[in-house]
Each structure stands twice: as C-alpha cells, then as structure tokens.
Amino acid sequence: MSDVDGVAAAPRTSLAELTTLRIGGRPRALLECSTAEGVAESVRALDAADRPVLVLGGGSNLVVAGGDLDLVVVAVRNREVEYLDEADALIVRAGAGLTWDELVADTVGRGYGGLECLSGIPGSVGATPVQNVGAYGVEVAQVLHRVRWYDRATGADEWVTPDALGLAYRTSVLKNSDRAVVLEVEFRLDRAGRSEPIRYAELAGRLGVEPGERTDPALVRHTVLELRRGKGMVLDDDDEDTWSAGSFFTNPVVRDEDLPAVRSRVAGRLGDGPAGQMPAFAATGGTKLSAGWLIERAGFGKGYPSSSSPARLSTKHTLALTNRGEATADDVIALAREVRDGVREAFGVELHPEPVWVGCSI
Ligand SMILES: Cc1cc2nc3c(=O)[nH]c(=O)nc-3n(C[C@H](O)[C@H](O)[C@H](O)COP(=O)(O)OP(=O)(O)OC[C@H]3O[C@@H](n4cnc5c(N)ncnc54)[C@H](O)[C@@H]3O)c2cc1C
Incomplete structure (x- = not known):
C-alpha cells in the first residue's frame, strides 16, 4: 500500500494520540494519504481485501475503544486550496485533509464571507459534510457547493451536489456509514465581504446587530472564537x-x-x-x-x-x-x-x- 503515490505507512500510533478525546487503542496500521488519489486508492484496496477501515480526519468526533483494534486507519491529509471565480459565485475548493479552521481563517483573511460563524470548529474540511457541522446559527449545508467523493460501492471518483448527501441536523448519508470518502469540498463565498445572516441571538447581541443582519466576517470570526473559548469549544492543549x-x-x-x-x-x-x-x-x-x-x-x-x-x-x-x-x-x-x-x-x-x-x- 505504501507504494501508492501520496501514501505513507506511518508508525503504529494509538488512536489516543490522534483523537481530541485522547482515548483509543492501536490500529493494525496507519496510512497517511497526502493526495486525494492516495486516499481513494488506499480505501479501494482495503475494501477489495475486505479489511475494516477507519477514515480519519482530525479525530475530533470519535469515541474509540481501547486495546488492539482490528482496523486500518486511512488518515486524510490532502490540503490544497484553490479559489474559483465563477459567474454567479466565488467558490473555494479545499482538500479534505485541510484543517477546517485554517480554511475559515484564509477565506475571512481575504475578506470573503460565508464560513465565519463556523470558526473554531476542530477537525478537517472533509468531515464537515459528514455531520453537517453547525454552530452559531449556521450549518455547512447553507454554504456547501459540491463534494468530490470516492463512492465505495461503485468505485466512482466524482463530484456530487449537496442533494446527494442527505444533510440534516448533525447527520448525512456519510455519518456512521461506509458510503463514500470525501476527497475535496467546494464552498460558496460572498465576494462582497458580507457575513452569512447572523441568526443566533447570543452572537447578534455581542455583535450589536439585529438577528438576520449581515456584517463584517472578520468581526464575526473574532466574536465567535471568543464565545467558543469561553465554553471550552476551541481546542487548547493547555485547557x-x-x-x-x-x-x-x-x-x-x-x-x-x-x-x-x-x-x-x-x-x-x-x-x-x-x-x-x-x-x-x-x-x-x-x-x-x-x-x-x-x-x-x-x-x-x-x-x-x-x-x-x-x-x-x-x-x-x-x-x-x-x-x-x-x-x-x-x-x-x-x-x-x-x-x-x-x-x-x-x-x-x-x-x-x-x-x-x-x-x-x-
Ligand atoms: C472542542 C470541540 C468543539 C466542537 N464543536 C463543534 C461544533 O461547534 N459543531 C459541530 O458540528 N461539531 C463540533 N465538534 C465536532 C467535530 O469537530 C466535527 O464533527 C468535525 O467535523 C469532525 O472532523 P474530524 O476531521 O475531526 O473528523 P474525525 O473525528 O476524524 O471523524 C469523524 C467521522 O467522520 C468520518 N470522516 C472524517 N473524514 C472523512 C472524510 N474525508 N470522508 C468521509 N468520512 C470522513 C470519520 O470516519 C468518522 O466517522 C467539536 C469537537 C470538539 C472536540
């Protein structure tokens, strides 16, 4: 498997070291995949060999048993980012292995709106559609444009629109299932630099705006991070x-x-x-x-x-x-x-x- 381009067999690290809850035993093997093709090829080969697989992003939404685990971890680590100026929208396309908050920071830093209310959510870009992550009145479903996935049943590597994902409150067809692996994700941004409408009362109050108003994404990001830190909801090794x-x-x-x-x-x-x-x-x-x-x-x-x-x-x-x-x-x-x-x-x-x-x- 480590002969595939963009795949490296890593030392047999325990899941306790790879998850934010810091629990979990040792998998049979850990494959670090730095390209979308490496992720798809690894999962394809493991499925063909009928080996249990855990697709891993940032490990921030997992409860893993201790002891020896009969599974191979495929760590999704492709991190490229590209901005696509389309006629009706500005799209950002990101590798599934990119840290989600790095993407949010990059879009907000460039003055684009859309992702700011989801600042500070741990984990990877590729996991955001899995449970339709949400916070402070926004769910990823509202800004999701397309997902490139590897369909584990058909073997297709294809782009799908959000209606294929069955997105609902903290769930999708991808959650608790072996349906597909997310390889890349595209999000719609506001190039005029307006945030998503602020719907969450506590956030609107802090920002001094009426619920439903849009405002400066950088200010929203700053305020959301402040609120989240107060609740222990931003990862911190010292907390x-x-x-x-x-x-x-x-x-x-x-x-x-x-x-x-x-x-x-x-x-x-x-x-x-x-x-x-x-x-x-x-x-x-x-x-x-x-x-x-x-x-x-x-x-x-x-x-x-x-x-x-x-x-x-x-x-x-x-x-x-x-x-x-x-x-x-x-x-x-x-x-x-x-x-x-x-x-x-x-x-x-x-x-x-x-x-x-x-x-x-x-
Ligand atoms: C402090 C803290 C605060 C949080 N706050 C929020 C919040 O405000 N809102 C919220 O919605 N969630 C929140 N979460 C939960 C978590 O951060 C999100 O669910 C996040 O999207 C998980 O991403 P991950 O990369 O860490 O996924 P992992 O934990 O690595 O994986 C979670 C699940 O997704 C699957 N998966 C991961 N990557 C892929 C992929 N590329 N393709 C297919 N399946 C994949 C895994 O197999 C697994 O089943 C929080 C977690 C923590 C620790």
Whole structure:
C-alpha cells in the first residue's frame, strides 16, 4: 500500500494520540494519504481485501475503544486550496485533509464571507459534510457547493451536489456509514465581504446587530472564537476542558404531542418557573430542546462528578464530556451512560450521542 503515490505507512500510533478525546487503542496500521488519489486508492484496496477501515480526519468526533483494534486507519491529509471565480459565485475548493479552521481563517483573511460563524470548529474540511457541522446559527449545508467523493460501492471518483448527501441536523448519508470518502469540498463565498445572516441571538447581541443582519466576517470570526473559548469549544492543549469530542449529545427533538409531558416532568422536579423557561425551538419533526440545559437540570453540573474523576463534564459546558488525561474509553462510556440514563429518568427525554463510535457503543 505504501507504494501508492501520496501514501505513507506511518508508525503504529494509538488512536489516543490522534483523537481530541485522547482515548483509543492501536490500529493494525496507519496510512497517511497526502493526495486525494492516495486516499481513494488506499480505501479501494482495503475494501477489495475486505479489511475494516477507519477514515480519519482530525479525530475530533470519535469515541474509540481501547486495546488492539482490528482496523486500518486511512488518515486524510490532502490540503490544497484553490479559489474559483465563477459567474454567479466565488467558490473555494479545499482538500479534505485541510484543517477546517485554517480554511475559515484564509477565506475571512481575504475578506470573503460565508464560513465565519463556523470558526473554531476542530477537525478537517472533509468531515464537515459528514455531520453537517453547525454552530452559531449556521450549518455547512447553507454554504456547501459540491463534494468530490470516492463512492465505495461503485468505485466512482466524482463530484456530487449537496442533494446527494442527505444533510440534516448533525447527520448525512456519510455519518456512521461506509458510503463514500470525501476527497475535496467546494464552498460558496460572498465576494462582497458580507457575513452569512447572523441568526443566533447570543452572537447578534455581542455583535450589536439585529438577528438576520449581515456584517463584517472578520468581526464575526473574532466574536465567535471568543464565545467558543469561553465554553471550552476551541481546542487548547493547555485547557483540559477542551479534551473532548465537542458536544457529546445532540439536542433532542421531541414530538409536539410529547412536549407537555416533558414540561410537566420539568415542573415536577424544578417548579413551574423553570418549566416555562425551558429552551424549546420549533424543528423538523417536533420541538428541539437543549441537551446541555436538560443535563444540568437533571443534576449533572459543570465538572460532574468531581475534580478527581479522570472523565468528567467540562467545567465550562455540561454538554462536553472530557478526559482529564488518564481516562480510558470505559471511563468515558460509563459517564456518558450515566448522563443519558439520568436525563431519561428525570425528564423522560432520550439523549443521542453526537460522535461516531469505533469498536464500542453507549
Ligand atoms: C472542542 C470541540 C468543539 C466542537 N464543536 C463543534 C461544533 O461547534 N459543531 C459541530 O458540528 N461539531 C463540533 N465538534 C465536532 C467535530 O469537530 C466535527 O464533527 C468535525 O467535523 C469532525 O472532523 P474530524 O476531521 O475531526 O473528523 P474525525 O473525528 O476524524 O471523524 C469523524 C467521522 O467522520 C468520518 N470522516 C472524517 N473524514 C472523512 C472524510 N474525508 N470522508 C468521509 N468520512 C470522513 C470519520 O470516519 C468518522 O466517522 C467539536 C469537537 C470538539 C472536540
């Protein structure tokens, strides 16, 4: 395999060293692929040999089991960037292995709008469509132009439009599936230098704009990074609150007919005031609640369970499960189960994990 151009067999590093949660055992092999063709050829050959594969970007959305892992890691590392001036839009095309925030910084630095609200999200460009990353009122679906993928069923290396991806809240046809590997991604930018409309109330407030207004992308980027750092949501080797997989649970969507029962459980536990103030937003399929709010109100406060636990909730944000350096996969999984079960018991709401699980499950 290492004879293929753009593919190098790397030392058998553990996944703990390649993931932001810093847990995970040793794969059979690690292939570092610095070209799109190298990525596609590696996955094609491994699929043909029926070998289990983990396609890896920045490792920021993974919970990986410990021990010896029966899989080969294909690390996507192609990082080229190209700006394409098309008649109706300015497009940026980036290699899937480029660090996402480097791309955001480059576009904003050139004065282009579009990606600024997604500043500071860890991981690679190629993973952004996988779970339709989103933050501060913007999802990647809104700015995605096309994706070049290697289709693992047909063997085609082709460009597809977003409608092929089944993008929805924190998911797509690529998430938890072997459907395809993303090789390159194109995003639409605003060449006039206007940000996406600012929809997120906290961000609009900080920027001093009305919700829905557009403003200077550089200012938005600066403000988003500031907000994210305050919540431990920008990777920082010196801040253990960021040693996580980001938000561990998605915000649950409850059917509208089930909402009164949830409110009454909240009122029974916390009183009518909090029940009335529970964050709730209209969403596809019902009403979206705040996972972080429910976790905290179910008794799992910041830093839970204690300052000596190897796996604990972030001290800045209850939605992030963190490894303080010594945690094993089992420690993280036990805490995740405790939080999920506690919220179900308290309010009758089921939380679903956001990261991808490898060799283990909640
Ligand atoms: C501190 C922190 C904050 C975060 N904040 C946010 C946030 O605000 N919003 C948000 O949406 N997410 C957030 N995340 C989650 C995470 O950063 C994103 O999901 C990110 O897109 C994952 O990218 P990655 O390259 O690290 O993917 P990895 O963790 O390497 O992989 C995740 C999944 O994607 C697959 N994958 C990776 N690359 C490819 C590819 N090229 N082709 C096909 N499949 C691929 C992998 O096989 C795996 O199944 C956060 C995470 C952390 C640690």
